[in-house]
Amino acid sequence: MGVAIFLALLVAPEDSDQGISQRIFYIHVPIALTAYFCFGLGAWKALRLLVRGEERHDLESYVAIHQGTIFGVLTLVTGSIWAKASWGHWWLWSEDQLVLFLVLFLFYCAYFMLRFSLEEGPRRARSSAVYALFGVVLIPVSFLAIRLAEGLIHPTVFTRDGPQMSASMFATFCVAWAAVTLLAYVLYRVELVGKRLDADLHELREILR
Amino acid sequence: MIRARALEKRYGRKRVFAGIDLDLPADGFLVVTGANGSGKTTLLRVLTGLASATRGELRVEADRGRIGHLAHEPLVYRELSALENLDLFGRLYRVPERRERIGMLLERFGLWEARNERVAAYSRGMLQRLALCRTLLHDPDLLVLDEPFSALDEEGAALLDRELAELAGNRAFVVSTHDPARLAPLSTARLALT
Amino acid sequence: MTYLTDVSALARKDLKIELRARDTLPAMLLFVLSTLVVFHFALPAESASDAAYGLLWVAIVFTALLGLSRAWVPEHEHGVLDGLILAPCDRSAIWLGKTLATLAFLLAAQVVALPAFALFFASLDVTAVAGVVLADVGICVVGSLLAAMAAASRARELLLPLLVLPLSIPLIVGGVGAAISPDGERYLLFLALYDAVFAVLSWASFEYVVTE
Numbered sequence: 001m002g003v004a005i006f007l008a009l010l011v012a013p014e015d016s017d018q019g020i021s022q023r024i025f026y027i028h029v030p031i032a033l034t035a036y037f038c039f040g041l042g043a044w045k046a047l048r049l050l051v052r053g054e055e056r057h058d059l060e061s062y063v064a065i066h067q068g069t070i071f072g073v074l075t076l077v078t079g080s081i082w083a084k085a086s087w088g089h090w091w092l093w094s095e096d097q098l099v100l101f102l103v104l105f106l107f108y109c110a111y112f113m114l115r116f117s118l119e120e121g122p123r124r125a126r127s128s129a130v131y132a133l134f135g136v137v138l139i140p141v142s143f144l145a146i147r148l149a150e151g152l153i154h155p156t157v158f159t160r161d162g163p164q165m166s167a168s169m170f171a172t173f174c175v176a177w178a179a180v181t182l183l184a185y186v187l188y189r190v191e192l193v194g195k196r197l198d199a200d201l202h203e204l205r206e207i208l209r
Numbered sequence: 210m211i212r213a214r215a216l217e218k219r220y221g222r223k224r225v226f227a228g229i230d231l232d233l234p235a236d237g238f239l240v241v242t243g244a245n246g247s248g249k250t251t252l253l254r255v256l257t258g259l260a261s262a263t264r265g266e267l268r269v270e271a272d273r274g275r276i277g278h279l280a281h282e283p284l285v286y287r288e289l290s291a292l293e294n295l296d297l298f299g300r301l302y303r304v305p306e307r308r309e310r311i312g313m314l315l316e317r318f319g320l321w322e323a324r325n326e327r328v329a330a331y332s333r334g335m336l337q338r339l340a341l342c343r344t345l346l347h348d349p350d351l352l353v354l355d356e357p358f359s360a361l362d363e364e365g366a367a368l369l370d371r372e373l374a375e376l377a378g379n380r381a382f383v384v385s386t387h388d389p390a391r392l393a394p395l396s397t398a399r400l401a402l403t
Numbered sequence: 404m405t406y407l408t409d410v411s412a413l414a415r416k417d418l419k420i421e422l423r424a425r426d427t428l429p430a431m432l433l434f435v436l437s438t439l440v441v442f443h444f445a446l447p448a449e450s451a452s453d454a455a456y457g458l459l460w461v462a463i464v465f466t467a468l469l470g471l472s473r474a475w476v477p478e479h480e481h482g483v484l485d486g487l488i489l490a491p492c493d494r495s496a497i498w499l500g501k502t503l504a505t506l507a508f509l510l511a512a513q514v515v516a517l518p519a520f521a522l523f524f525a526s527l528d529v530t531a532v533a534g535v536v537l538a539d540v541g542i543c544v545v546g547s548l549l550a551a552m553a554a555a556s557r558a559r560e561l562l563l564p565l566l567v568l569p570l571s572i573p574l575i576v577g578g579v580g581a582a583i584s585p586d587g588e589r590y591l592l593f594l595a596l597y598d599a600v601f602a603v604l605s606w607a608s609f610e611y612v613v614t615e
Contacts, residue, residue, distance in 0.1 A: 274490070
């Protein structure tokens with residue numbers, strides 16, 4: 001699966017405009033999409049926890065957001081590499097997506113702070129769930145805000161002509177996307193299994209004592 | 210009034226209590242005993258609905274507004290007077306003829322003279338008396354009292370004895386205490402937590 | 404109807420406590436004024452008034468944080484919050500009452516802060532003031548819920564700014580936009596949207612964060 005990424009990278013078709021630096025697009029964008037997906041999944045699990053009150057959703061929500069944050073950081077890193085290669089700056093405030101990820105990064109770091117400073121139990125589960133829900137609402141709201149702020153700094157009309165990709169570029173992109181999603185899913189399962197095993201072990205030890 | 214089966218409460222990995230079975234009729238008087246840290250307070254909080262049980266089955270046949278809970282802390286605002294505190298809670302509990310009821314309770318618990326003083330200036334015993342007023346304010350069907358005798362002087366404790374004796378018999382009581390002998394004449398059931 | 408009387412009883416109780424104890428409002432007033440004075444010296448002498456608007460927003464957000472960190476203190480002494488939660492009123496009324504009281508303090512602080520800003524730095528027009536009010540609503544709506552969450556944690560005062568600041572970024576964008584952009588209405592609309600969305604979310608979720 002990891003091989004798929006590199007294959008896609010090496011076989012990736014030439015880009016007329018940006019040359020080699022454009023190739024990071026195949027990693028950067030799937031990672032960003034996966035991060036969004038993880039945040040969304042975390043919020044969905046949080047909603048289930050609040051509505052249904054099933055405790056296992058707490059852990060699932062936490063693990064999904066944990067993965068989302070990891071992929072969010074990767075997005076920031078790959079994004080700034082891309083920015084450096086394309087425009088010669090490590091950081092550009094005019095890059096909506098990057099700024100959004102910075103906001104989200106701060107937000108989800110606060111999420112972890114909240115979790116770690118509450119005593120384990122239903123209150124922590126629900127508080128984190130509520131905060132996770134705020135997170136998914138914050139994503140579109142911040143995006144809108146960043147767009148608006150953008151217009152403040154240099155008022156331009158935003159027309160987003162869709163990414164013009166050749167068929168082979170699109171195929172590469174899809175492969176990369178699938179690979180990253182699969183990677184995220186595997187990491188999610190692994191962390192979840194690990195955490196659950198840990199909890200079970202603890203319970204077992206308590207019973208034996 | 211209360212029916213619980215295999216009730217268990219844990220905070221994450223820490224278990225507070227487990228395997229509690231309870232059947233309390235609408236006129237029952239349950240005395241809960243146990244050492245410090247045995248989960249008395251948590252059990253009472255679960256029964257009032259302030260905390261939720263982790264596992265097991267619990268049915269309490271009283272609406273939130275029909276439960277009176279006396280906690281460790283008095284649950285009143287420090288910066289308000291006794292009268293203002295009870296008036297606020299009387300509103301929230303939709304007590305009919307609020308003023309008369311509040312006046313009667315303050316009188317009975319010997320706080321009438323101090324009714325306009327800020328609660329911050331109250332002694333621990335006065336706070337406990339005010340907390341009792343707050344608990345009884347809406348004439349609840351289920352009374353959940355956590356160590357009601359703590360901080361009360363002789364006179365206050367005797368007052369509470371009379372109050373409990375008067376109310377017991379047509380209401381359900383859950384009372385935690387370190388001194389079960391005091392409540393022995395009223396109690397219909399005992400639960401010892403370990 | 405009883406919902407509204409509950410809310411007003413709870414909010415009036417907060418105002419009464421504040422009038423008696425004077426814990427929060429004087430501190431907020433003094434804080435926002437000192438911040439503005441500090442900013443005067445922090446700002447380069449020749450900088451544009453646009454920069455000053457930015458600083459006004461920093462002052463507003465931090466003043467709001469100061470007020471919010473005190474918001475649930477009366478409930479925490481003597482465990483009153485448990486008493487309110489046990490009452491048969493809708494639990495969201497507790498949140499709404501607290502939000503209104505906090506908003507009243509914040510607006511009162513700004514009755515002083517905005518003229519002071521106009522005097523020291525740059526004038527404010529109607530849209531700018533409307534932006535401030537709408538952003539105040541937003542920050543109180545979100546903040547009173549998050550403050551209740553933070554109050555139950557070990558970190559308390561430390562945690563609240565961390566929780567609130569990322570969520571207040573859109574408010575700052577909207578508020579600054581309303582002050583300096585030629586078409587400020589768009590930003591006001593955005594602020595109103597933010598307020599509505601997060602008010603509904605906080606209103607619906609308060610019950611979950613106060614029980615164990």
